[in-house]
Amino acid sequence: MTDLNHIRNFSIVAHIDHGKSTLADRLIQMTGTVAERDMQEQILDSMDIERERGITIKANTVRIEYPAQDGQTYILNLIDTPGHVDFAYEVSRSMQAVEGSLLVVDASQGVEAQTLANVYQAIDADHEIVPVLNKIDLPAADIDRVSEQIEDVIGIDATDAVQISAKTGVGIPDVLEAIVQRLPHPEGDRDAALKAMLVDSWYDPYLGVVVMIRVIDGTIKKGDQILMMQTGAKYKIDRLAVLKPEMQDIAELGPGEIGVLTASIKQVRDTRVGDTITHEKKQTATALPGFKPAQPVVFCGLFPVDNAEFEDLREAIEKLALNDASFSYEMETSAALGFGFRCGFLGLLHLEVIRDRIEREYDIDLITTAPSVIYHVFMRDGSMIELHNPADMPDLTHVDHIEEPRIKATILVPDEYLGDVLKLCQDRRGIQQDLTYAGTRAMVVYDLPLNEVVFDFYDRLKSVTKGYASFDYQMTGYRQDFLVKMQILVNDEPVDALSMMVHRDRAESRGRAMCEKLKELIPRHMFKIPIQAAIGGRVIARETLSALRKDVTAKCYGGDATRKRKLLEKQKAGKKKMRQFGKVEIPQEAFINALKMDS
Amino acid sequence: MAELPGFGLYVHWPFCQAKCPYCDFNSHVSTQIDHAEWARAYEMEIERLGEETGERRLNSVFFGGGTPSLMDPQTVERVLSSARRVWSFANDIEITLEANPTSVEADRFKSFFAAGVNRVSVGLQALNDADLKQLGRLHTADEGRRAFDIARAVFPRSSFDLIYARQDQSLSDWEAELAEAIAFASAHLSLYQLTIEPGTAFGDRQKRGLLRGLPPDDLAADMYEMTQQMTLDAGLPAYETSNHAQAGDESKHNLIYWRGGDWAAIGPGGHGRLTLDGSRYATETPRSPKEWLGAALNGENPENRTVLSQEEINEEAVMMGLRLAEGVEAALIPQFEEKINNINGLAESNLIELHDGRIMLTAAGRPLLNAVLRELLV
Numbered sequence: 001m002t003d004l005n006h007i008r009n010f011s012i013v014a015h016i017d018h019g020k021s022t023l024a025d026r027l028i029q030m031t032g033t034v035a036e037r038d039m040q041e042q043i044l045d046s047m048d049i050e051r052e053r054g055i056t057i058k059a060n061t062v063r064i065e066y067p068a069q070d071g072q073t074y075i076l077n078l079i080d081t082p083g084h085v086d087f088a089y090e091v092s093r094s095m096q097a098v099e100g101s102l103l104v105v106d107a108s109q110g111v112e113a114q115t116l117a118n119v120y121q122a123i124d125a126d127h128e129i130v131p132v133l134n135k136i137d138l139p140a141a142d143i144d145r146v147s148e149q150i151e152d153v154i155g156i157d158a159t160d161a162v163q164i165s166a167k168t169g170v171g172i173p174d175v176l177e178a179i180v181q182r183l184p185h186p187e188g189d190r191d192a193a194l195k196a197m198l199v200d201s202w203y204d205p206y207l208g209v210v211v212m213i214r215v216i217d218g219t220i221k222k223g224d225q226i227l228m229m230q231t232g233a234k235y236k237i238d239r240l241a242v243l244k245p246e247m248q249d250i251a252e253l254g255p256g257e258i259g260v261l262t263a264s265i266k267q268v269r270d271t272r273v274g275d276t277i278t279h280e281k282k283q284t285a286t287a288l289p290g291f292k293p294a295q296p297v298v299f300c301g302l303f304p305v306d307n308a309e310f311e312d313l314r315e316a317i318e319k320l321a322l323n324d325a326s327f328s329y330e331m332e333t334s335a336a337l338g339f340g341f342r343c344g345f346l347g348l349l350h351l352e353v354i355r356d357r358i359e360r361e362y363d364i365d366l367i368t369t370a371p372s373v374i375y376h377v378f379m380r381d382g383s384m385i386e387l388h389n390p391a392d393m394p395d396l397t398h399v400d401h402i403e404e405p406r407i408k409a410t411i412l413v414p415d416e417y418l419g420d421v422l423k424l425c426q427d428r429r430g431i432q433q434d435l436t437y438a439g440t441r442a443m444v445v446y447d448l449p450l451n452e453v454v455f456d457f458y459d460r461l462k463s464v465t466k467g468y469a470s471f472d473y474q475m476t477g478y479r480q481d482f483l484v485k486m487q488i489l490v491n492d493e494p495v496d497a498l499s500m501m502v503h504r505d506r507a508e509s510r511g512r513a514m515c516e517k518l519k520e521l522i523p524r525h526m527f528k529i530p531i532q533a534a535i536g537g538r539v540i541a542r543e544t545l546s547a548l549r550k551d552v553t554a555k556c557y558g559g560d561a562t563r564k565r566k567l568l569e570k571q572k573a574g575k576k577k578m579r580q581f582g583k584v585e586i587p588q589e590a591f592i593n594a595l596k597m598d599s
Numbered sequence: 600m601a602e603l604p605g606f607g608l609y610v611h612w613p614f615c616q617a618k619c620p621y622c623d624f625n626s627h628v629s630t631q632i633d634h635a636e637w638a639r640a641y642e643m644e645i646e647r648l649g650e651e652t653g654e655r656r657l658n659s660v661f662f663g664g665g666t667p668s669l670m671d672p673q674t675v676e677r678v679l680s681s682a683r684r685v686w687s688f689a690n691d692i693e694i695t696l697e698a699n700p701t702s703v704e705a706d707r708f709k710s711f712f713a714a715g716v717n718r719v720s721v722g723l724q725a726l727n728d729a730d731l732k733q734l735g736r737l738h739t740a741d742e743g744r745r746a747f748d749i750a751r752a753v754f755p756r757s758s759f760d761l762i763y764a765r766q767d768q769s770l771s772d773w774e775a776e777l778a779e780a781i782a783f784a785s786a787h788l789s790l791y792q793l794t795i796e797p798g799t800a801f802g803d804r805q806k807r808g809l810l811r812g813l814p815p816d817d818l819a820a821d822m823y824e825m826t827q828q829m830t831l832d833a834g835l836p837a838y839e840t841s842n843h844a845q846a847g848d849e850s851k852h853n854l855i856y857w858r859g860g861d862w863a864a865i866g867p868g869g870h871g872r873l874t875l876d877g878s879r880y881a882t883e884t885p886r887s888p889k890e891w892l893g894a895a896l897n898g899e900n901p902e903n904r905t906v907l908s909q910e911e912i913n914e915e916a917v918m919m920g921l922r923l924a925e926g927v928e929a930a931l932i933p934q935f936e937e938k939i940n941n942i943n944g945l946a947e948s949n950l951i952e953l954h955d956g957r958i959m960l961t962a963a964g965r966p967l968l969n970a971v972l973r974e975l976l977v
């Protein structure tokens with residue numbers, strides 16, 4: 001157990017790509033936490049998808065031992081938090097477990113939208129904040145301008161900002177010293193009854209559920225009988241460890257310390273982030289306030305392309321859900337798509353991550369239906385329905401009005417792209433709330449409907465600003481608007497998977513774009529195929545896919561018989577990847593791609 | 600109404616003077632060919648096959664390639680005499696040889712005729728020099744016409760091949776060229792739309808996005824339609840997707856393939872179909888000339904054989920049979936009952952017709968054969 005004065009707990013907050021993971025790598029490396037030969041880049045990002053996309057999805061932790069210049073050795077616990085807005089809530093929770101933050105800003109880019117969003121969370125958590133200017137090796141680095149920005153926009157003193165290059169290693173010793181000297185040590189009473197916060201939990205295929213804790217008061221040991229105060233569940237601790245970042249067993253953890261335990265817990269769902277852990281026999285008198293669980297905001301249907309894989313899909317989803325309490329699912333049936341699941345996600349990235357994992361780790365091809373937010377449908381009889389699926393839209397004669405979720409979006413953008421960003425936000429039914437300047441960059445705040453943001457807003461924003469804009473949002477509440485259900489008909493058959501709620505004023509352009517896209521995505525058939533968008537019975541957009549005119553093999557002699565038969569076998573297999581709507585076959589990729597808009 | 604398909608022998612000669620950029624046939628360029636060894640290998644293969652098939656009457660022999668007109672006429676002669684020894688020849692046996700129209704080869708036509716060949720199929724491919732060059736051909740249009748003149752004078756039956764829907768070819772270009780072709784054609788004509796095959800020079804160029812000027816599908820469809828009409832008007836109707844003939848002058852050999860008959864295949868990369876002891880086998884020999892030659896000369900059976908299930912036999916029969924104007928017996932469609940809706944749908948869309956238990960493509964259905972097959976078989 002470590003004495004409180006020799007502990008520092010901190011997280012790193014940064015906009016994506018400003019160097020959070022690289023800095024973590026350097027801290028780990030320079031303190032010899034991981035042997036040089038075991039070092040790999042972005043060592044805290046453990047999922048394939050995290051490494052591939054260069055993003056952190058789950059919070060990760062590492063315990064670093066640092067012999068400081070004052071001759072004393074300190075224990076530094078770093079919690080690496082996710083940078084993407086989908087996981088903002090997860091960030092805010094992990095912040096409660098530490099006392100300070102390093103605010104990393106790319107000195108060549110300056111403050112960005114996620115810098116703001118994340119640093120405000122740190123401020124809300126009463127953190128001491130040390131500004132760190134990264135990438136000073138870049139010629140474009142402008143230390144004075146960015147320091148000024150930090151002071152003007154965020155309002156924290158940047159005179160003592162640590163200047164570093166996480167890439168070359170310059171300034172890393174200064175970061176370590178600043179952590180020790182400028183961040184507060186935790187407080188706690190080691191003689192009091194055990195009080196520890198459940199910071200996070202995840203499923204490990206070898207160890208089962210692993211629970212990360214921050215001890216506040218008292219001490220915890222292997223073999224202890226513990227009680228989770230909110231859930232009332234009792235466990236015996238099988239294993240107690242710290243993360244370096246590999247698990248290393250430890251005899252005891254005391255106040256201020258961060259570690260993990262295993263205790264034959266079956267599912268992640270049995271644990272609740274923010275819960276208070278105490279000893280069964282000697283309980284703490286005051287439980288922590290706890291957190292409210294993360295709520296899914298985006299919903300879509302996931303169907304196996306091959307109906308025969310439904311059970312495999314069920315198994316995959318159940319397994320993933322065990323490890324991800326913020327992901328919800330329930331069975332759904334569709335006339336055209338058969339059996340599948342309606343799933344809820346924290347955002348579109350979360351959706352893509354889960355979908356990728358099902359396709360990759362479980363080898364199941366999926367059809368993803370149009371993502372939807374939760375609408376509040378107020379009925380004439382005064383009741384309210386939470387609509388997760390446009391297919392469930394009640395008969396309009398019974399509907400009084402519909403409300404949709406809105407967000408507050410903060411976008412930072414270089415001047416020259418401001419016009420394009422404003423146009424994009426206006427097109428997406430945004431209401432401007434604020435427009436200020438942070439140095440040479442404009443900061444726009446918009447009130448936007450979430451449903452205009454879920455498909456491709458972020459992609460569009462990146463493309464109209466050549467990647468220079470940054471974006472962050474938070475949910476604000478519900479508001480009534482003129483929303484309608486738009487259906488897509490292919491060869492006069494409605495395709496439910498493509499139904500969506502849209503604003504009446506946006507329906508025509510949305511419908512036209514969908515029909516045009518589908519015309520490209522559906523292969524020609526032997527007959528011409530009308531593709532229509534309709535509201536109720538009224539067609540608002542229409543395209544026609546002309547009939548296939550030529551598909552014949554010019555020469556076919558003795559040697560080609562075998563080849564043709566093999567092709568036939570392939571086509572039989574390929575047919576499983578198509579879905580039949582009436583006489584029309586729609587390929588799997590068409591569903592999600594039809595939703596992506598060019599403007 | 601279809602006749603019985605009969606029994607054929609396919610002989611593959613795998614060598615060419617140069618490789619054409621569109622061609623995915625098993626053809627190789629080689630300067631060292633021991634013609635006597637090849638003749639010997641073919642003879643041994645015929646002996647071996649004869650022992651397995653027993654006594655059968657041969658309706659056709661086809662020398663295909665590659666470029667069989669580069670064979671030593673003596674090899675052709677030796678193949679034919681051992682085939683006659685092993686199987687008896689039908690009175691009206693058809694013996695075809697594929698020929699390239701360079702002058703060197705045209706001179707040898709007489710020797711091939713003397714060796715027993717009675718039908719020749721000449722690969723003219725195009726009737727203008729610019730397009731021949733683009734197709735990588737070694738002969739000019741004039742050489743082609745002259746070679747065909749000799750061929751038709753020497754052989755009782757003759758045919759030539761053209762490839763159309765070429766790069767930068769317009770509908771009217773093809774109309775003029777086809778009119779010229781029809782004017783000097785004999786009783787049989789093969790007209791293939793250019794197919795870009797993977798693994799060929801054109802295929803690679805297409806993959807890299809560098810193959811320009813190919814007609815879009817709609818134009819290719821118009822070309823096909825026009826071809827059907829012009830040949831019909833000229834008395835050379837299509838009896839198969841790409842083959843045209845006056846009645847009675849169809850290629851007997853190719854009809855064996857399309858009608859689901861038996862044929863033995865010798866030479867590298869040869870595919871055969873043989874019914875032995877009540878089972879139908881797909882046979883296939885190694886594509887490498889060296890490998891095949893070595894095995895054949897060693898008296899080893901170079902074939903790879905697989906038994907076809909009844910369903911596979913029927914699928915093949917439908918795939919091949921629907922290429923023919925005469926169509927195929929409808930009952931051969933596997934799971935016919937389950938396909939009845941699709942069949943009716945195709946008939947309503949005027950893509951197929953049903954007569955006397957046979958199913959055949961209409962003029963509208965012909966250019967959509969693969970799509971029709973997907974409905975019937977997939």
Ligand SMILES: Nc1nc2c(ncn2[C@@H]2O[C@H](COP(=O)(O)OP(=O)(O)O)[C@@H](O)[C@H]2O)c(=O)[nH]1
Binds near residue numbers: 023
């Ligand atoms: N030139 C330079 N590049 C850096 C530095 N630190 C990080 N990077 C690069 O910036 C990119 C994003 O870094 P990463 O650590 O993944 O950022 P994160 O998204 O905040 O975790 C990577 O390509 C890093 O190699 C630095 O100090 N200098």
Ligand SMILES: C[S@@+](CC[C@H](N)C(=O)[O-])C[C@H]1O[C@@H](n2cnc3c(N)ncnc32)[C@H](O)[C@@H]1O
Binds near residue numbers: 624663698722
């Ligand atoms: C075995 S090949 C060639 C015979 C002979 N070696 C020649 O080139 O004339 C038979 C015929 O198939 C046709 N052919 C070959 N490759 C083709 C392709 N990629 N597309 C269309 N027709 C092709 C040509 O018309 C060719 O004459």
Ligand code: SF4
Binds near residue numbers: 624
């Ligand atoms: S088209 Fe004929 S000559 Fe050209 S490579 Fe093929 S087989 Fe040989």
Ligand SMILES: [Mg+2]
Binds near residue numbers: 045
């Ligand atoms: Mg990262």
